Amino acid sequence: MRVPFVLAIVCVCAAPSHVSAQSAGSSLRFGHTALEANQQQSLKVVARDLSGSALAGAAVTASVRYGKVPRTYRLHRTDSSGDTYLAFRVPAHPGTSIATVGVTISNGYLEQALSGSFHILGFSTPAAGPAxxxxxxxxxxxxxxxxxxxxxxxxxxxxxxxxxxxxxxxxxxxxxxxxxxxxxxxxxxxxxxxxxxxxxxxxxxxxxxxxxxxxxxxxxxxxxxxxxASVATPVPTAAAIPAPTDSPTPTSLPTPT
CATH class of the missing domain: 2.60.40.1930 (Macroglobulin (MG2) domain)
Structure with a gap:
């Protein structure tokens, strides 16, 4: 009896150089949605993998753009919870009322991009729309x-x-x-x-x-x-009244002898 042989052809595809993910559960949050020029701003990056689990040890960079002028920061790698933080100071003369932020999260073949913006009070953006x-x-x-x-x-x-x-x-x-x-x-x-x-x-x-x-x-x-400012109203306290004491009972003087 002849046993038929089955030839299995397996196709092995090369892994791509990176995977781009825009909505894997990662997020970007600012300490202030609006603030003054020359004040400190902060941001928090929460990194998640494609399954939504914490992405620890990922490299994170942030680019903050004031008009046409970008400033790039390299954050600490994400911790065991997938979090990392950045604190920076807004320029004294940013020349724009809106700063845009782009964040890149990289870990092996996985790369994610996040973006956001915050408002700078007291500055107008050139070529703005109608008032x-x-x-x-x-x-x-x-x-x-x-x-x-x-x-x-x-x-x-x-x-x-x-x-x-x-x-x-x-x-x-x-x-x-x-x-x-x-x-x-x-x-x-x-x-x-x-x-x-x-x-x-x-x-x-x-x-x-x-x-x-x-x-x-x-x-x-x-x-x-x-x-x-509120002024604390003093609470009146009752004055202490001394307790009455018994008058001493007079005693008769001894009769001289």
Whole structure:
């Protein structure tokens, strides 16, 4: 009896030089969505492999671009959780209101690309789009810490058209340190930002910078907020009343003999 032979042909394909993955669960997060020039910014990179597991030991580089000027940073390799961090200072004169960030994660054949951006308050981008009208109300006009204040922002185009879902950034410049806020306007172009005052120690007039963007339309507004430090009300205490003491009982003098 003849036993047939089966010829198996196995095709071995060469592995590609790298695999590019844009959405493997990795992420890029900023410490501030908006901040002043010459202030410190931070970012966190979370690296994941194609199955979503932590990618430890990966090489990470970041390129921060201010207009046409890029700055490149090499981060520490990712830890056992797939995380790595970077702290850097925004230039004093960035020449743009938006900084774009590109991150590359490399580990063997796997390479991933992430991107993001953050807003720089107080600077306009050259060749920007049409102006955006920004109106701001601070409520209440005088706030007593630690009660919060509220910034109500409305935005419309120069032609009077409402700007729905406008991105709004605010920098509240307290003496104790700046507070950065972000909100997205509703369909009527109205945004409300809550300002915490729990860290206020002294009565102060606080400068508030507002920046808004709707598509290519940009606008800015500056105002002031009066914050009064809370004064602790002394709690009255009852005065101590001395307890009455018994009067001494008189005794008769001895009769002389």
């Amino acid at each position: 955006l009208r920004v109106a701001t109300r601070l409520l209440p006009s005088v706030v007593v810490a630690p009660e919060p204040a509220y910034i109500v922002v409305t935005a419309e185009t120069s032609s009077g058209r409402l700007a729905p879902h406008t991105n709004v950034w605010a920098a509240v410049l307290f003496a104790e340190g700046p507070v950065h806020l972000f909100a997205r306007a509703d369909s009527a172009g109205l945004a409300t930002l809550r300002v915490p005052t729990t860290n206020v120690q002294v009565t102060e007039r606080v400068r508030v910078k507002i920046a808004a963007q709707w598509g290519r339309n940009r606008g800015a507004f500056t105002s002031t907020l009066m914050v009064e």
